[in-house]
Amino acid sequence: xxxxxxxxxxxxxxxxxxxxxxxxxxxxxxxxxxxxxxRSKPGLKNQHLNAINALAELSNATVIGARLGxxxxxxxxxxxxxxxxxxxIGTAGSITLLFQALMPVLLFSNKIIKIGVKGxxxxxxxxxxxxxxxxxxxxxxxxxxxxxxxxxxxxxxKGGGKFELTIKPKYSIRDFKSFSDFFKFLRSEENRINLxxxxxxxxxxxxxxxxxxxxKANVAERQAKNADYLLGQYKPVKxxxxxxxxxxxxxxxxxxxxxxxxxxxxxxxxxxxxxxSLGEKRKKAEIVGQDAANNIxxxxxxxxxxxxxxxxxxxxYMALFGGQIKVSEITNHTKTNMKIIEEFIDMKFKKRxxxxxx
Numbered sequence: 001x002x003x004x005x006x007x008x009x010x011x012x013x014x015x016x017x018x019x020x021x022x023x024x025x026x027x028x029x030x031x032x033x034x035x036x037x038x039r040s041k042p043g044l045k046n047q048h049l050n051a052i053n054a055l056a057e058l059s060n061a062t063v064i065g066a067r068l069g070x071x072x073x074x075x076x077x078x079x080x081x082x083x084x085x086x087x088x089i090g091t092a093g094s095i096t097l098l099f100q101a102l103m104p105v106l107l108f109s110n111k112i113i114k115i116g117v118k119g120x121x122x123x124x125x126x127x128x129x130x131x132x133x134x135x136x137x138x139x140x141x142x143x144x145x146x147x148x149x150x151x152x153x154x155x156x157x158k159g160g161g162k163f164e165l166t167i168k169p170k171y172s173i174r175d176f177k178s179f180s181d182f183f184k185f186l187r188s189e190e191n192r193i194n195l196x197x198x199x200x201x202x203x204x205x206x207x208x209x210x211x212x213x214x215x216k217a218n219v220a221e222r223q224a225k226n227a228d229y230l231l232g233q234y235k236p237v238k239x240x241x242x243x244x245x246x247x248x249x250x251x252x253x254x255x256x257x258x259x260x261x262x263x264x265x266x267x268x269x270x271x272x273x274x275x276x277s278l279g280e281k282r283k284k285a286e287i288v289g290q291d292a293a294n295n296i297x298x299x300x301x302x303x304x305x306x307x308x309x310x311x312x313x314x315x316x317y318m319a320l321f322g323g324q325i326k327v328s329e330i331t332n333h334t335k336t337n338m339k340i341i342e343e344f345i346d347m348k349f350k351k352r353x354x355x356x357x358x
Contacts, residue, residue: 001029002343006071007037010336013048017101018316018337020052020075022344024059024105026179029076036071043069047093047119051101054085058105080174082109089119092159092248094126099165104316106165107144108182110172114164120154121161122209122252127309128276129153129163130207130254135274136313142191142268143317144169153209155250183345186320193314193323194269195305196355199261204231204296206239208289210251210279215243219285223253226289231255231297251279253292257300273299273307273328304328304354311356312337319345324357 004019016032023030036042044052049066052073056063059077066073089098095117106113121129127136129150137146145168154161176182208224224239231237239255259271275295277288299307304326306314311327315337318325327334330351338349338356350357 001031001074004030004032004340004343006032006035008336008339010332011038012036012333013045013097014100014312014333015336015340016044016048016073017051017097018340019343020055021101021104021316022341023075024055024061024077024080025108025173026344027077028344029074031075032073034071035073041069043071044073045093046091047089047097050087050089050093051098054087054098054102055105057085058082080105082111082113082174084114086116087118089117089159092120092123092154092156094123095119095121095154095161095163096127096129096132099132100313103140104320106167107140107169108171108173109167109169110174112166112168114166116162116164118154118160118162120156120159121150121163122153122250122278123156124278127274127313128252128254128278129161131256131274131276131309134205134254135256135272135310138270138272139193139310139314140317143171143321153211153244153246153250155211155246155248158247160247183320187322191321193318193321193325195271195314195323195325197261197326198271198300198303198305199259201234201257201300202260202265203258204234204237204255205258206237206253206255206292207242208239208251208253209242209244211246211249212243213249214251217285219251219279222285223251223279223289223292226286227253227255227293230290230293234300251285251288253277253289255292255296257296259305271305273304274310275299275307299328302328308334315341315349315356318349318356318358319347322358324355326355328354330354330356
């Protein structure tokens with residue numbers, strides 16, 4: 001059994017998500033203690049429990065300590081049996097953070113698999129659903145055919161968002177006798193992640209969204225207009241505007257900058273930088289658009305090929321496939337994720353300035 005200190009560095013729920021995902025992949029039991037010790041409300045929250053329970057269902061695992069507020073968890077995976085899942089987080093808990101835990105396992109199914117989730121799509125401290133769809137998922141396109149559908153947005157506090165993901169994997173872990181054999185197979189040159197140079201900026205896209213009760217105030221339009229104005233030095237800029245039925249009032253902007261070398265974006269290693277901003281009470285729509293625009297401008301000027309949030313998402317796949325990335329910033333989240341992954345796989349991430357290699 002691998003023992004993990006849940007208070008290490010960043011000390012958040014990401015430790016649980018990464019550790020349990022790699023426990024399933026490597027078929028190794030794990031014990032996590034001091035879970036979210038430094039948070040105002042330590043222990044497991046609803047979204048963590050849903051990730052744990054889903055991974056337990058996929059791996060026929062025995063689990064000890066999977067309850068709200070628990071600061072200790074023991075997870076004993078058995079045989080992987082892939083199946084379709086329907087998950088209701090029951091709160092505005094982040095759908096994208098749930099998928100952060102599930103994707104490293106779902107990517108290696110032995111059949112087409114469909115996952116439906118209800119919860120929060122655009123919430124604090126997590127990547128918005130548009131970032132997940134347009135910045136993160138393209139990075140996995142060479143390993144699986146992935147399609148998704150956003151049926152409903154879910155804002156804090158009621159959530160109620162609906163999202164569906166369908167995956168047709170290229171490789172199946174079930175075809176190998178051990179994780180060690182599978183790991184050796186995955187690490188071919190064609191599978192490596194290589195995101196170092198930005199190259200040429202070709203397009204900035206985005207989505208400005210709001211709940212329908214904000215339509216009279218033109219919130220989505222005002223968010224988009226200010227973002228577009230600040231991005232005037234970069235052309236073309238295409239920001240979609242939309243209003244949605246939702247259980248709670250909310251709004252937000254997600255922007256992503258697309259780069260290419262030559263005329264086309266590299267489908268195997270697409271350089272896409274993402275930034276976002278959420279609407280809040282007493283925060284003007286213009287400021288929401290301004291924050292998202294300023295963040296994407298900062299990323300473009302950084303000359304990095306990966307933003308700090310995407311770095312966290314890519315690390316599990318870098319560990320499995322090998323690769324190198326140049327990031328805008330190496331955060332404690334990133335350092336924490338590296339440490340947890342290294343506990344399960346016999347490899348070491350190498351850091352030099354803002355370049356991470358394996």
